[in-house]
Amino acid sequence: MGQTVFEPWNDPDAKPLIQFKNVTKRFGDFVAIDNQSFDIYEQEFFALLGPSGCGKTTMMRMLAGFETPTEGTILLGGQDIAPIPPNKRAVNMMFQSYALFPHLSIWENIAFGLKRDSMPKDQIDARVAEMLKLTRLEQFAKRKPHQCSGGQRQRVALARSLAKAPKLLLLDEPLGALDAKLRQDTQFELMDIQEKTGTTFVIVTHDQEEAMTVASRVAVMDHGKIIQADTPARIYEMPSSVYVADFIGDVTIISGTATPSGDGYDIAFAEGQPDLRAKSDIQLSKGQSCHLAIRPEKVSITAEKPSDAANALQGKILDIAYLGNLSTYHVELSTGQVVKSQTANTRRLSRRSFTWEDEVWLSWTDTAGVLLKE
Amino acid sequence: MRRLTWFNTTALTLGFAFLYLPMLILIVYSFNSSKLVTVWAGFSTKWYGELLQNEAFLNAAWVTLKVAVISSTFATVLGTMGALVLVRAGRFAGRTLFSGMIYAPLVMPEVITGLSLLLLFIGIGLDRGVFTIVLAHTTFSMCYVSVVVSSRLVSFDRSLEEAALDLGCSPMEAFRLVTLPIIAPAVISGWLLAFTLSLDDLVIASFTAGPSATTLPMKIWSSVRLGVSPEINALSTLMIGIVAIGVITASLITKRATLRQQAEERAAVKA
DSSP states (O other), X not given: OXXXXXXXXXXXXXXXXXXXXXEEEEETTEEEEEEEEEEEOTTOEEEEEOSTTSSHHHHHHHHHTSSOXXXXXXXXXXXXXXXXXXXXXXXXXXXXXXOOOTTSOHHHHHHHHHHHTTOOHHHHHHHHHHHHHHTTOGGGTTSOGGGSOHHHHHHHHHHHHHTTOOSEEEEESTTTTSOHHHHHHHHHHHHHHHHHHOOEEEEEESOHHHHHHHOSEEEEEETTEEEEEEOHHHHHHSOSSHHHHHHSXXXXXXXXXXXXXXXXXXXXXXXXXXXXXXXXXXXXXXXOEEEEEEOGGGOEEESSOOSSOSEEEEEEEEEEEEOSSEEEEEXXXXXXXXXXXXXXXXXXXXXXXXOTTOEEEEEEOTTTSEEEOO | OOOOOHHHHHHHHHHHHHXXXXXXXXXXXXXXXXXXXXXXXXXXXXXXXXXXXXXXXXXXXXXXXXXXXXXXXXXXXXXXXXXHHHHHSOSOTTHHHHHHHHHHHHHSXXXXXXXXXXXXXXXXXXXXXXXXXXXXXXXXXXXXXXHHHHHHHHTSOHHHHHHHHHTTOOHHXXXXXXXXXXXXXXXXXXXXXXXHXXXXXXXXXXXXXXXXOOOHHHHHHHHHHTOOOHHHXXXXXXXXXXXXXXXXXXXXXXXXXXXXXXXXXXXXXXX
């Protein structure tokens, strides 16, 4: 049975819910958003990911209506939203600090937006009850926010922002204040709720794992620009630049010069080391500098030199990071370059094959690494 | 509990005596049956009875109360608005001047404030009376309100207001439904402060009051110049009593609210 894949961004007929058209935002001399154009589609879970100060929060605040673009337009459902004040937009936001009203009960917090629309009382009751059920808060309805735990408050904030059934829900670092375990549970809960309600979610986060877990597409941002926007798998496996490769997950970057050969390139990266072999579609001229990005889990570590590997390098183990399920080896080549290799600890209490200072061989295939220009 | 050393005991006794002995003497002498303030002639409450017959005092008390309530209410509205602008508006041309002008009356000698207001009222030909005292008290007490409210606003989380806007409030509704209820304690204490300041102001009221309006502090001051009468002692004792009851009630209410909140929090943690 063929299930249709949810990829509206690849469908030329799909109509985007949100369109950024050459949007620039400046605060004085500081350029927060630098001439950006991109689309977000209905029912997407779109993540804006980047270090603090990269412009991701500004992007979200422009959608909510708390900032207006200096140049360019933002369309929501085909309509320019610049002249619409925040209280008239079909957009709701879940704030980083949750921003729950401390003087109102949980019930009143969730009903707050509905009351502003002068909805009839019985409909408000029904909608709030529905939201309380969705976020499993039924027995806390009468409490005040200060009487709730962090996780409960987070769910109240979500229920309050979803109550008005917005076209678009904005989430500003929604899980930042939760501890690791609770955060993981909540991420799945969020995805579940997003699927149930069919609302388009835009999430802002600096936590790459969070973005990868929840989002249908991730936009990696830096200095007011979206560097790459794609599915989590493609962002991880096919980063378009060293910045993205380095920002998402663990990676070893080897810089060198390329020589075209066959359907790929030979990369010379250091005196006395063999050239590395990588298949790639990118266009490089002979002698052009390039970077090879290799994920640690794609590098095998062996005691003897493997006979059939496309790439094999010898080095000495500098460090071992034991993570329980995985171990990451930092192997130093004779040139000083450190290459990371990760293996799964599939057997319990097995004697560790390698230890510090061991001479080992690292090997990977010619398709394991991603060749990048910049 | 740690025992007090003789030094601490002495310091404590002297300190409290310094603060409260004058008031204690005043209270004791208000129950003196003699007309001579400094000679004790036995216990009596007759001065309290006479006080209630004294129309001049009662009128002055009524004027004072009216002025205090009206001026502190105006001062609270204006002071809160000033605080909002100062905290919210960020940088604008003349901000430093504006904030300086709001806070200047705090350090301005009362005599100068009073004199300048008097000149103004004469200049624009305003008849001096209750109205002018209200204006004067509003002017000098709004800066106190502004200080109290802006210190609360500084720690106020702006995202609460943004959340209100986001959920469909107009800016006015956001202020009325979210900001005001949250900063209410600061606004109320600002009002109380303005009320107290107006209640016991003598200097500015003397400058701005006309023959038609005399406040209680002015009345007491003028009576005392003719000699301290036991009636004044009785009046002062009543005022001390009212203030003490007010302060104790306020602190009891606050304490009970805190205790209840703590109990609720404990219940929430257990649940």
